[in-house]
Amino acid sequence: MLAFGRMIRHALGAVALLGAATLPGQAQAQQAPANTLDAIRARGALICGVNTGLAGFAQPDSQGVWRGFDIDYCRSIAAAIFGDASKVRYVPTTAQSRFTALQSGEVDVLYRNTTWTLSRDTSLGLDFPAVNFYDGQGFMVKRTAGVTSASQLNGATICVQPGTTTEQNLTDWARANRIQFTPVVIERLEEVVAAYVAGRCDAYTTDASGLAATRSAQPTPADHVILPEVISKEPLGPAVRQGDARFADIVRWSHYAMLVAEELNITAANADQVLASDQRPEALRLLGKTGDLGKMLGLDNAWALHVIKAVGNYGEVFARHLAPIGLQRARSPNAMYTQGGLQYAPPFR
Amino acid sequence: MSQTSIDPRSLRAPPKRPIRLSWSDERVRGIFWQVVVVGIVVSIVWWLWSNTVHNLEVRRIATGFGFLGREAGLPIAESIIDYNPTNSYLRALVVGLLNTLKVAVVGIILATVFGTLIGIARLSKNWVLRTLSATYVEVIRDLPLLLQLLFWYAILQGLPGPRQAIHPAEGVFLSNRGLKLPWIEWEGAHSLALLTFVLGLIATFMYRRQAVAKQIADGVPRRTWPMALVSLVALPLAAWAALGAPFTPDIPALRGFNFQGGLTLSPEYFALLAGLVMYTAGFIAEIVRAGIQAVPNGQREAAQALGLRPGAVLRLVVLPQALRVIVPPMTSQYLNITKNSSLAVAIGYQDIVSIANTTLNQTGQAIEGIAIIMLVYLTISLSISGFMNWYNARIALVER
Numbered sequence: 019m020l021a022f023g024r025m026i027r028h029a030l031g032a033v034a035l036l037g038a039a040t041l042p043g044q045a046q047a048q049q050a051p052a053n054t055l056d057a058i059r060a061r062g063a064l065i066c067g068v069n070t071g072l073a074g075f076a077q078p079d080s081q082g083v084w085r086g087f088d089i090d091y092c093r094s095i096a097a098a099i100f101g102d103a104s105k106v107r108y109v110p111t112t113a114q115s116r117f118t119a120l121q122s123g124e125v126d127v128l129y130r131n132t133t134w135t136l137s138r139d140t141s142l143g144l145d146f147p148a149v150n151f152y153d154g155q156g157f158m159v160k161r162t163a164g165v166t167s168a169s170q171l172n173g174a175t176i177c178v179q180p181g182t183t184t185e186q187n188l189t190d191w192a193r194a195n196r197i198q199f200t201p202v203v204i205e206r207l208e209e210v211v212a213a214y215v216a217g218r219c220d221a222y223t224t225d226a227s228g229l230a231a232t233r234s235a236q237p238t239p240a241d242h243v244i245l246p247e248v249i250s251k252e253p254l255g256p257a258v259r260q261g262d263a264r265f266a267d268i269v270r271w272s273h274y275a276m277l278v279a280e281e282l283n284i285t286a287a288n289a290d291q292v293l294a295s296d297q298r299p300e301a302l303r304l305l306g307k308t309g310d311l312g313k314m315l316g317l318d319n320a321w322a323l324h325v326i327k328a329v330g331n332y333g334e335v336f337a338r339h340l341a342p343i344g345l346q347r348a349r350s351p352n353a354m355y356t357q358g359g360l361q362y363a364p365p366f367r
Numbered sequence: 368m369s370q371t372s373i374d375p376r377s378l379r380a381p382p383k384r385p386i387r388l389s390w391s392d393e394r395v396r397g398i399f400w401q402v403v404v405v406g407i408v409v410s411i412v413w414w415l416w417s418n419t420v421h422n423l424e425v426r427r428i429a430t431g432f433g434f435l436g437r438e439a440g441l442p443i444a445e446s447i448i449d450y451n452p453t454n455s456y457l458r459a460l461v462v463g464l465l466n467t468l469k470v471a472v473v474g475i476i477l478a479t480v481f482g483t484l485i486g487i488a489r490l491s492k493n494w495v496l497r498t499l500s501a502t503y504v505e506v507i508r509d510l511p512l513l514l515q516l517l518f519w520y521a522i523l524q525g526l527p528g529p530r531q532a533i534h535p536a537e538g539v540f541l542s543n544r545g546l547k548l549p550w551i552e553w554e555g556a557h558s559l560a561l562l563t564f565v566l567g568l569i570a571t572f573m574y575r576r577q578a579v580a581k582q583i584a585d586g587v588p589r590r591t592w593p594m595a596l597v598s599l600v601a602l603p604l605a606a607w608a609a610l611g612a613p614f615t616p617d618i619p620a621l622r623g624f625n626f627q628g629g630l631t632l633s634p635e636y637f638a639l640l641a642g643l644v645m646y647t648a649g650f651i652a653e654i655v656r657a658g659i660q661a662v663p664n665g666q667r668e669a670a671q672a673l674g675l676r677p678g679a680v681l682r683l684v685v686l687p688q689a690l691r692v693i694v695p696p697m698t699s700q701y702l703n704i705t706k707n708s709s710l711a712v713a714i715g716y717q718d719i720v721s722i723a724n725t726t727l728n729q730t731g732q733a734i735e736g737i738a739i740i741m742l743v744y745l746t747i748s749l750s751i752s753g754f755m756n757w758y759n760a761r762i763a764l765v766e767r
Contacts, residue, residue: 114728121426142731143426173623175544178442180725186440189452200625201442202635204715205724213715216524217543218634220624260427 054126054258054265055099055316063105066092067125070110070207073231074343075131084108087339088129090329091150091256091273095127098272098321103328113182114205117142120257127269128257131225133183138257147270149255150332151340152351152360154248155187156226158233161241163220168247175200177210177219184224187250221245225252227345234343268315274363275322278304279331280354281363286330289323304366311366332361419734434730435460441725443717445633456726463722464743470636470718471705471747474643478704479697481644482651489656500652507649513710516642520714523634529621538618540626543634547619550630556610560603567598635716639708647704651697658693659685690762698755702748709744719743 058064068076068088076086093103111119111130120128121143131153132138134146157176159165168191178185180203192199202219204210211232214222222232226248233239256273258266279285282301284292293305303309305326306319313319329335333354336347353359386394423430439459440452446462447469488500507515524543527533532542538549551557571594578589619629662685670684711718720740727736 114724117728117731118733121428138731141429143428171624173625173627175625180441180721180728182728185442185725186729189440189442192442193452199442201444202715203442203444203717203721203725205712205721209713209715213524216521217528218524 052262054262055268058099058126062100063107064092064096064099064127065107065109065125066095067109067111067116067119067128067130068092069130070112072131072207072228073235074227074339074345075231076108076110076129085339087151087335088131090335090339091129092127094272094276094325094329095269097324097328098268098275098317101318101320101324103324112205113179117144117257120144120259123259126258126265131227131254132257133225133252134255134257135183143260144257145260145266146255146257147266148273149253149360150273151227151254153225153227153252153254155184155223155250155252156229156248157221157223157245158214158229158242159221159245160217161243165221165243165245168245168249169195169197171199171221172197173199174220175202175218177202177204177214177222179203179207179210179224180205182224183250183252188223191249225254227254227340227343230344239344264316268317271315272322272325273332274366275304275325276329276332276335277354277361277363278366279322279326280333281356284326284331285334286327289326293323300366309367423734429730429732430735431732432735434726434732434735437730439726441722441729443722445631445636445717456730459722460719460726460739463717463719466716467705467708467711467718467720467743468747470639470643470708470711470716474640474647474704474708475701477640477644478647478651478700482648482700483655485648485652486655487659489652490659504649504652507645508653512642512646512707513713515646516638516710516714519638519641520634523638526634529625532621532626538616538629540619540621542626544625544631545634546632546637547626548630548632549616549618550628552613552615552617554610554613556607556613559610560607563603563606564599567602570598571595633716635711635714638714639711639716642710643704643707646707647700650700650703654693654696654700655689658689658691661692662688687762691759691764694755694759694762698752698759701751701755705747705751706744 066089068084068086071077072086074086076084076088079085089108092106092108096105097103099105109119109125111125111128116128116130116132117138119125131151132146133153134149138144139146157168157171159171165171176188176199178188178201185201185203188199188201191197202210202213204213211222213219215236222229224232226244229244233242233244236242256269258269278300279289282292282298282304284301284304289305292301293307296302299308303311305323306312306321310319312321315321318324330338333347336352341347347353347359349358351360353361355362386392388395390396420430435457436455438453439456441459442452443450443459443462445466447465448458448462450458450462485500485503488496489504491497491500523545526541526543529540529542529544532540532544532547534540538547540547571591574594575591578591582588617628617630619626619631621627666684666688667680670680675683708718709720712721712724715721723736723740727733730736
């Protein structure tokens with residue numbers, strides 16, 4: 019008993035010392051880095067928060083290599099910073115964990131088909147530097163249900179994932195159109211899709227891009243119909259921590275570099291050739307042959323050349339990942355502004 | 368701190384000494400170390416708190432509980448109270464709390480009944496019954512609960528669609544949308560009848576206690592069933608009839624996509640309830656078996672030798688002693704049911720965790736959301752263990 023008491027006293031003394039040593043300073047241990055670019059350079063890799071698995075956007079292939087639209091964007095940032103698109107570590111995040119992962123500094127940037135909204139931009143401590151995909155929420159039903167319009171869904175049971183803007187859009191739409199529905203709210207994408215396929219729900223709702231991805235992954239995609247109505251605006255894009263404008267600039271202008279490359283017909287295949295022989299001033303500034311645009315971003319002047327050689331221009335990335343899951347670019351908001359779309363980059367000068 | 372433990376058997380009061388302000392005084396040392404320990408704990412809590420607040424400010428993340436009054440805008444499938452998406456987050460969370468209680472309370476009752484039956488069956492002289500219940504316990508206890516929940520949910524999803532629903536009786540439909548049962552249009556008269564029934568139940572218990580007390584005094588047994596019949600059946604019926612005996616059946620019918628009207632038992636609720644009850648019943652069965660086996664055979668034989676009937680032997684001799692062994696571990700099982708109900712998230716039953724998760728995702732206020740979940744479970748769990756401790760103290764062996 020006595021020995022035990024002495025032991026306790028020693029232990030307490032040690033704890034008291036530790037407390038005295040750590041108490042005076044405000045702890046910074048769990049603090050996210052204030053300068054993300056320096057932290058990435060010191061680490062030697064970009065940490066990119068992505069979806070746990072969504073066909074076309076972010077999904078590991080049969081060899082375990084991550085592929086998709088969002089993945090190419092992660093690679094483009096690594097190419098801009100290091101000149102090497104492979105220096106990325108992917109952290110799969112759920113709809114619920116994504117913002118915490120970014121806020122706490124677990125990831126540097128979030129490329130996870132995330133909708134830019136006012137409340138997320140302000141109260142979550144985040145910034146949305148760009149919109150790389152204009153989406154909208156839709157409904158998918160089984161062909162056998164004979165439904166051709168969302169207005170026929172009164173009384174239906176609708177499967178939806180929780181914790182996303184999808185859930186709120188659904189209730190807004192139902193209230194505006196006086197539609198009664200029963201929700202089935204399941205967190206994991208696989209489970210909610212399984213519930214819809216098993217017939218627990220009459221309809222499944224999410225962003226049109228997500229519907230297309232889910233539909234294309236079904237054994238017979240033709241058994242499922244995506245209804246024509248789009249009930250919301252879903253501008254999807256990267257998110258970074260608020261208060262690091264330099265890193266936000268890099269994320270923003272990497273996207274614009276891919277848009278301008280498309281405008282100037284520069285592709286992954288012809289970038290070197292353009293650099294050697296092209297005389298258009300904006301092309302030369304973009305690729306870093308003239309001017310100091312890269313230095314202004316805190317990067318190498320060849321940053322955009324590295325981005326384009328690694329992933330290609332915006333049109334190439336879209337065609338590689340989103341066209342195969344059935345997403346149309348022509349006559350959609352994702353077309354270039356010259357073709358009536360919304361994709362538009364400020365000038366490179 | 369050994370000076371605080373006083374042998375209760377000693378009749379002599381401990382000698383009183385004046386406290387000397389010296390390190391060699393055991394009491395001074397004791398007080399000193401207690402102050403140090405409390406100081407350390409308080410500093411750690413203060414440090415965690417201020418660090419969190421500081422970091423939230425640095426990251427410009429909103430704090431506080433102001434969001435509770437804002438419009439929730441989230442859809443909830445099943446609710447005991449009226450709810451629609453224009454209601455506040457607070458009301459949505461209350462709906463989630465009630466959904467958690469709905470599954471926990473029903474789960475505790477069913478698991479107790481089911482587990483007790485299996486526990487008794489394991490002690491049966493019938494070989495088939497004994498082996499079946501032993502197999503049940505061994506299989507169910509060894510499979511993870513989450514797996515069992517997903518299993519039940521998958522089975523329920525495999526039921527036919529609403530148009531091909533299994534239709535065994537008028538107004539009863541079983542489909543992948545759940546079990547639909549006929550119900551009545553609930554009116555004030557029904558609430559009054561229910562209230563009368565509950566009051567009658569309390570009255571019957573008190574009447575029975577008095578009857579037993581009188582029997583102990585004069586040895587004359589008294590019948591309690593006429594009183595029970597009056598207060599549990601006649602009075603509630605009279606209350607219902609006094610308000611006009613309203614009875615409008617509400618029979619479910621297939622209209623459009625789904626069944627309309629009637630009472631719904633959703634696949635999510637049923638899968639969660641079935642999973643929790645089956646799983647916990649396996650543990651309760653073992654606790655009940657242990658409790659019964661803990662009563663020595665001599666007790667039963669002695670009671671029989673006194674001429675007590677088998678029912679009275681069980682009720683008056685075996686059960687009171689078995690319960691002393693059963694009640695403390697049973698408390699843990701009741702707490703487990705309540706806490707395990709949070710696995711509802713996996714199969715889409717909207718309990719407090721599901722709704723608080725959505726809330727914290729929509730508002731971005733994770734710390735507040737998690738604090739609410741913790742507060743809810745802490746309150747429910749402390750209530751359960753408080754009640755069980757009271758019950759345990761009541762049935763405990765009274766010793767000198």
